[in-house]
């Protein structure tokens with residue numbers, strides 16, 4: 001099988017067609033302004049701005065699972081934070097269903113690598129806090145029902161009254177996923193959600209995400225460093241170049257039927273070609289980053 005990909009161009013996507021995409025990035029850039037520390041001022045060194053992202057255009061259709069992969073430090077979190085509304089683009093726009101967004105909103109649920117749970121709240125309180133914040137009008141009985149259904153969905157029944165310090169990393173991230181989904185977002189944003197977990201737990205949670213995605217079919221944007229994880233979960237894989245001025249090099253289509261199973265995924269036609277294309281891209285970009293560091 002040939003690797004099917006969308007060669008990146010700013011005119012790609014469905015701009016100009018009738019359908020409004022669920023998520024659209026238009027010419028999004030990010031420049032971090034340089035700070036001048038005391039030493040810089042003493043030696044008269046000017047501050048230098050850092051252009052993290054070149055203009056990025058991306059169109060994501062509803063109910064697709066998109067992974068973003070790229071060399072370390074290229075700007076993946078920067079991009080996700082801009083989509084989340086946690087950070088503003090320097091230029092360009094983020095549109096959800098055609099409407100520009102500037103701040104976080106209930107249409108986007110976020111799962112963080114470090115879980116970001118309230119340590120003094122139990123599992124169910126953490127989830128309920130998100131639900132009542134986003135849906136304050138929801139009757140208490142319904143809130144409880146929603147919380148319980150998401151506790152069940154992520155396999156935490158029996159652990160509802162536990163506090164985060166009583167949970168393993170994998171269980172904490174299950175709470176993070178339940179909390180993000182319980183607000184019923186249109187788009188789930190996940191920034192390396194399994195990055196802090198051991199390999200076995202990571203595998204379990206990847207399988208859970210695949211199962212949950214089958215039942216929920218949310219639009220998902222996942223940042224990952226793992227080629228296998230991206231191939232297991234994604235419909236499309238966005239491969240970013242190194243920074244500064246990171247851009248989208250290529251978007252790969254992952255055609256494997258669902259539900260997917262990690263044990264047999266490498267028998268799918270095209271698996272090895274896709275994996276090789278990703279490995280080649282990542283090693284080329286990572287090598288270039290390392291060479292540029294040596295030259296500095």
Ligand SMILES: Nc1ncnc2c1ncn2[C@@H]1O[C@H](COP(=O)(O)OP(=O)(O)OP(=O)(O)O)[C@@H](O)[C@H]1O
Pocket residue numbers: 032033050052070071072073074075076077078079243
């Ligand atoms: N607040 C900031 N101020 C200045 N530079 C920043 C800031 N945040 C990030 N950067 C720089 O922007 C670049 C992109 O960072 P970002 O964290 O988005 O990359 P990443 O691809 O998510 O990294 P990783 O793969 O290591 O998680 C990096 O060079 C980083 O040092």
